[in-house]
Amino acid sequence: MTKAITVSGLHKSFGSTHALDGLDLEVETGEVHGFLGPNGAGKSTTIRVLLGLLRADAGGAQILGRDPWADAVEVHRRIAYVPGDVTLWRNLSGGEVIDLYGRLRQGGRAKRVRQGGGGRRAGGLDAQRRADLIERFELDPTKKGRTYSKGNRQKVALVAAFASDVDLLILDEPTSGLDPLMEEVFQRCVEEERDRGRTILLSSHILSEVEELCDRVSIIRKGRTVESGSLADLRHLTRTTVKAELAGPPNGLARLPGVHDLDVQGHRVHLQVDTDKLDAVLRQLSDSGVRSLTSTPPTLEELFLRHYQDEVDAR
Amino acid sequence: MTATTFAARSGGTRQLAGTGTLLRFALRRDRVLIPVWVAVNTLMVLSMPNSLKTLYGTAAERADLAHQMSTNASLRALVGPVFDTSLGALTAWRIGIYAGALAAVTSLLVVVRHTRDEEESGRQELVSSGMVGRRAPLTAGLLAATVANAALALLVTAGLSSYGTAGALSFALALFGVGMVFATMAAIVSQLTESARLARGLTAAVLGAAFVLRAAGDSATTDGSSAVTWLSPLGWLENTRSFADDRWWVLLLFVAAVAAQAAAAYTLAGRRDIGMSFLPTRPGPATGKLASAGALAWRLQRGSVVGWSIGFFLAGVIYGGLTDGAADLVGDNKQAREMFERLGGHAALTDAFLASMVGLMGLIAALYVVASTLRLNGEETSSRAEPLLAAAVGRLRWATGHLLIAFGGAALLMLLTGLGFAVGYGKQVGPILGACLIQVPAIWVIGGVAVLLYGLLPRAAMASWGVAGAVLLIGWIGPALNLPRTLLDISPFGHLPKMPGGDMSWPPVLILTALAAALVAAGLAGLRRRDMIS
Known part of the structure; x- marks a missing residue:
């Protein structure tokens, strides 16, 4: 697979603050890539470098095979961006803004000849898709910018992005202010985009969202990437929670390598085990006769917390 | 009876809860804006006697100027009629309308900034969720404008008193009056529109209309007696005739207008929800034509x-x-x-x-x-x-x-x-x-x-x-x-x-x-x- 985004050893300072300190990021074409990190970790700075709004101090960055700074306009024809805090022009209606962005991306003066689709186009966007998205997000496109609530401003940018025919979507905490129902609509939209073969970089705090949608994630901290890979890979590095009710008292569990937080109450067992040592534990349990068993894979939250635990402790 | 009065009073006090804090906060935010505007206006007024002295040094020259003004309608439209040839009277004549207009601009900016601006930005919601009465924000905005206009009036009174104490006081009070008329006007307009920019624009348009009415009246009459002039607060300012015959009763017009407009603003404010307005924003088109x-x-x-x-x-x-x-x-x-x-x-x-x-x-x-x-x-x-x-x-x-x-x-x-x-x-x-x-x-x-x-x-x-x-x-x-x-x-x-x-x-x-x-x-x-x- 080719890479949609390649970032290596990226550095960016603002005065004495090192926002990015050798950050690496690779996003494959066609995947949904989760971009995780606490506030101030450098997610938005990375995205702003990728959009050519900031110039990196050192390190390399490529987006859709081009230089984000030098080829900004060419790159931008093929991407759609949704910021975490959308600001609109007070006297333009939401519909006007959606169509403006549609035309300013690539629709209005599309260089490529599109195959298929061929539906009527409004404002450089597919009219059918635009209308469909407005309905699904329950957005009133006739309201003026100043009268939209936070969540509705996000919807304006989301509709504009999802209705655009682009190769890469860069979403920077796009669902802030959306209610759970709209969050659900958003997730369906991301899945549809992935099914169409588009690449999505999703920066988010909402771990359940990332877990639900993302093929691979990168976790960053203090301007550096601390973990990157598929969720399956990452889970492999962490612990699975196992709860079991046994026919007889368990034995030998404590001696097995990779077992943590073992808690035995009569015939009931509760433990955590390093995921790559799960096999041995299961064998040991079945020796005692298993009546019921639940095994919970590690959540992203646990993964995340593990990386930030020392920071939390330090507070 | 006593109980009712007490309830009404405590209701009134509650509506103003937090006004003092908001006023201090407003003045803190305006610590540059208000002093600069007041200083510029004061300098403009106080530099006038000297430059008039240079231009019209002798009594004969000043009499000639007054005569010219009485015969030239277009110049009267620009600066108004001359009522007396003393330096004080000429100062009030030459700069009064402009100093009044500047005080009006300062006042409308201050009031809109602390009322409609705050609501439009959403900041007011947070502030009003604290111990802040329903009428406190508007009151604090009006008081901030009052502080600015009072500072101007004090400085002008002190600076011009050597040309006649009564004239200096009536002139300063008239400037204060014009400022407060437009402060309360801005308070009304801020209830009508959702946009602070529009509120500023509409109040400034009222000021422009006041200027035009006075100009039209003054070009028609030589002594400011035209009914059209009297429609304009700037016309009242001129008709106070400071340093000439100081018509104190004209100042009552300012008092009446400020009281009536403030009452209207509070009534309107009491009948609407925070962030809302009486002239709601019209919806825009669902699709747009902007392409670049x-x-x-x-x-x-x-x-x-x-x-x-x-x-x-x-x-x-x-x-x-x-x-x-x-x-x-x-x-x-x-x-x-x-x-x-x-x-x-x-x-x-x-x-x-x-x-x-x-x-x-x-x-x-x-x-x-x-x-x-x-x-x-x-x-x-x-x-x-x-x-x-x-x-x-x-x-x-x-x-x-x-x-x-x-x-x-x-x-x-x-x-x-x-x-x-x-x-x-x-x-x-x-x-x-x-x-x-x-x-x-x-x-x-x-x-x-x-x-x-x-x-x-x-x-x-x-x-x-x-x-x-x-x-x-x-x-x-x-x-x-x-x-x-x-x-x-x-x-x-x-x-x-x-x-x-x-x-x-x-x-x-x-x-x-x-x-x-x-x-x-x-x-x-x-x-x-x-x-x-x-």
């Missing part, structure tokens, strides 16, 4: 371009209409004639008047070019530029859209000024139009400085206002103060040939044009290279 960054820039700026254009055209018409009369008037006064000549004209007084008026419009157009250029800064710092630049819009293309409106608009304004003169004066159409257009390169240089600062030092972009303000001061009062030539030369306007009437000289015009182009190019080069601010 340039079209967006025009959409964002067209309202202000139209507003400035109307203002410049009307100013041209009005000054054009005054030209003959003004030349007659200064023709009789040696010092005034010398001052006009210093202001930049030649001996021919009509040309001198025209040249100084055209120069004045050029200086004001410099404010437009800065305001329009700094839209770029506003779009960037509000994060509205970011998603635009993340679409297929290059920075240069984005900036060019706004700069075309800024620089082209400046040329348009001067063209309209010239056309206004053609309508109002009718003679010398070609030369006056030319005189207006040669101001354009100097205006562009000021715009170029704004582009340079924005492109290279975006965090210092607001300093462009300081540059424009300094040039305005140098051009406006520099010649009258006999400032040294080197200081006057800082301003690009100082290098322009004095037109009409002077000899046309192309080198300064071309050099200023080239300089403006270089400044814009350097600024845009900086913009291309730097990080965008979020």
Whole structure:
């Protein structure tokens, strides 16, 4: 697979603050890539470098095979961006803004000849898709910018992005202010985009969202990437929670390598085990006769917390 | 009975809970704005007696001036009738309307800033969730304006009391009254619109109407007695006749108007929800036609371009209409004639008047070019530029859209000024139009400085206002103060040939044009290279 985004050893300072300190990021074409990190970790700075709004101090960055700074306009024809805090022009209606962005991306003066689709186009966007998205997000496109609530401003940018025919979507905490129902609509939209073969970089705090949608994630901290890979890979590095009710008292569990937080109450067992040592534990349990068993894979939250635990402790 | 009164009272107090805290907070936020506006206004008033003394030193000259005013309707429209020839009375006559208008502008800005602005931004919600009564924000805004106007009144009373204590007091109180009339007017308008910008614009339009009514009345009568003049708070100010016969009863009109408008504002405020207004925003179209960054820039700026254009055209018409009369008037006064000549004209007084008026419009157009250029800064710092630049819009293309409106608009304004003169004066159409257009390169240089600062030092972009303000001061009062030539030369306007009437000289015009182009190019080069601010 080719890479949609390649970032290596990226550095960016603002005065004495090192926002990015050798950050690496690779996003494959066609995947949904989760971009995780606490506030101030450098997610938005990375995205702003990728959009050519900031110039990196050192390190390399490529987006859709081009230089984000030098080829900004060419790159931008093929991407759609949704910021975490959308600001609109007070006297333009939401519909006007959606169509403006549609035309300013690539629709209005599309260089490529599109195959298929061929539906009527409004404002450089597919009219059918635009209308469909407005309905699904329950957005009133006739309201003026100043009268939209936070969540509705996000919807304006989301509709504009999802209705655009682009190769890469860069979403920077796009669902802030959306209610759970709209969050659900958003997730369906991301899945549809992935099914169409588009690449999505999703920066988010909402771990359940990332877990639900993302093929691979990168976790960053203090301007550096601390973990990157598929969720399956990452889970492999962490612990699975196992709860079991046994026919007889368990034995030998404590001696097995990779077992943590073992808690035995009569015939009931509760433990955590390093995921790559799960096999041995299961064998040991079945020796005692298993009546019921639940095994919970590690959540992203646990993964995340593990990386930030020392920071939390330090507070 | 007692219980009811108590309940009503405690209800009233509760509605004002937190007013003191909000007022202190408002004054803290306005710690620069209010002192600067008050200081400028005070200086403008207190410098007047001296400059009048220079221009009209003898009693005979002052009597002559009063006579001229009684016979010249167009000049009365500009400054109002003269009621007495004492220095104090002439000061109140010459500066009163303008000081009153400035106090009105200060008041309306302060009130809208602390009421509608706060609601529109959503900040008011957070504030009102604290121990803040329903009427507290409006009261705090009005009190902040009261503080500004009271400071002005005190300083003016103290500064002018040597020309007559009663006159100084009645004049200061009338200024205070005008300020408060427009403070309470702004309070009403802030209840009507959801947009602070619109509230400021509408209140300023009321002020403009007050000026026009007074001007119309004064051109019709020689003693300010026209009923039309009495419709205008600025007319009341003039009819207080400070330092002449001090008609104290006129001040009661201010009291009545302020009380009535404040009551109306509180009634309206009590009948609406926070953030809402009586004139709701109309919905816009569900689909849009904007197709480029340039079209967006025009959409964002067209309202202000139209507003400035109307203002410049009307100013041209009005000054054009005054030209003959003004030349007659200064023709009789040696010092005034010398001052006009210093202001930049030649001996021919009509040309001198025209040249100084055209120069004045050029200086004001410099404010437009800065305001329009700094839209770029506003779009960037509000994060509205970011998603635009993340679409297929290059920075240069984005900036060019706004700069075309800024620089082209400046040329348009001067063209309209010239056309206004053609309508109002009718003679010398070609030369006056030319005189207006040669101001354009100097205006562009000021715009170029704004582009340079924005492109290279975006965090210092607001300093462009300081540059424009300094040039305005140098051009406006520099010649009258006999400032040294080197200081006057800082301003690009100082290098322009004095037109009409002077000899046309192309080198300064071309050099200023080239300089403006270089400044814009350097600024845009900086913009291309730097990080965008979020």
